[in-house]
Amino acid sequence: MTPVLQVEGLRTEFRGPKRNWFPVVNEVDLTLHAGETLAVVGESGCGKSMLAHSMLQLLPPRIARISAGSIRLGGTDLLSLSEPQMRRVRGKDISMVFQEPMTSLNPLMKVGRQIEESVLVHEGCSEAEARARAVELMEMVGIPEARIRADQFPFQLSGGMRQRIVIAIALACRPKVLIADEPTTALDVTIQAQVLELIVTPQEMQRRNGFSSLMKRAVILPQIRGRVYAARIKDE
Numbered sequence: 001m002t003p004v005l006q007v008e009g010l011r012t013e014f015r016g017p018k019r020n021w022f023p024v025v026n027e028v029d030l031t032l033h034a035g036e037t038l039a040v041v042g043e044s045g046c047g048k049s050m051l052a053h054s055m056l057q058l059l060p061p062r063i064a065r066i067s068a069g070s071i072r073l074g075g076t077d078l079l080s081l082s083e084p085q086m087r088r089v090r091g092k093d094i095s096m097v098f099q100e101p102m103t104s105l106n107p108l109m110k111v112g113r114q115i116e117e118s119v120l121v122h123e124g125c126s127e128a129e130a131r132a133r134a135v136e137l138m139e140m141v142g143i144p145e146a147r148i149r150a151d152q153f154p155f156q157l158s159g160g161m162r163q164r165i166v167i168a169i170a171l172a173c174r175p176k177v178l179i180a181d182e183p184t185t186a187l188d189v190t191i192q193a194q195v196l197e198l199i200v201t202p203q204e205m206q207r208r209n210g211f212s213s214l215m216k217r218a219v220i221l222p223q224i225r226g227r228v229y230a231a232r233i234k235d236e
């Protein structure tokens with residue numbers, strides 16, 4: 001079976017104070033098939049976030065670069081794409097959920113509208129269809145009374161609900177791959193478990209939406225010091 005995403009020998013570097021380049025992601029390989037979830041583990045600072053950002057080519061310009069390796073999404077080598085082509089991949093084929101929902105959401109826009117905009121950008125449907133899909137997505141990520149909540153602003157929702165909205169936005173365009181960069185850091189432990197369950201064990205959700213997810217979790221494993229490993233945590 002062709003993998004959805006395949007990373008080989010990926011090396012990302014930052015520019016040092018003496019203009020030298022030093023690696024922050026070093027020779028990383030990973031393979032993700034449809035419906036699978038991978039957890040990227042490694043000690044703090046070993047490059048998990050930078051791996052996620054490299055895959056979406058969201059690295060800070062001029063001071064960071066991908067210097068070796070390949071990132072293939074289906075049959076396409078993402079490193080050969082132009083920025084406008086890459087913009088179409090982000091959100092449509094690969095979505096990312098960041099750790100702090102308040103920085104991902106627009107505080108001045110109703111949450112339902114924020115999901116609708118993501119649907120409209122990628123699916124080219126009518127306003128009414130986008131609205132219906134936004135409510136459906138909110139129900140899917142477990143927001144009670146979704147129709148009422150859709151008309152509220154982010155500050156009117158709890159932290160867990162806000163993170164669910166961010167996940168709903170990420171799923172709005174039915175991405176093939178979902179990257180979750182510590183999506184639960186800002187939440188309390190019970191809510192963390194619920195939100196994680198949405199991403200890690202969404203067998204039903206994955207089937208319905210046909211996406212694979214890549215989740216970054218900071219797990220300290222001193223015996224693999226300094227390296228990033230991709231561990232397959234669910235393979236059914």
Ligand SMILES: Nc1ncnc2c1ncn2[C@@H]1O[C@H](COP(=O)(O)OP(=O)(O)OP(=O)(O)O)[C@@H](O)[C@H]1O
Pocket residue numbers: 014024042043044045046047048049050051060063218
């Ligand atoms: N803007 C930057 N300039 C220079 N170095 C950076 C920059 N951003 C990140 N780094 C370095 O890249 C390395 C990898 O950072 P990254 O954030 O990917 O680690 P991480 O594994 O996600 O850590 P954590 O689990 O603590 O979030 C670190 O050594 C960090 O210092």
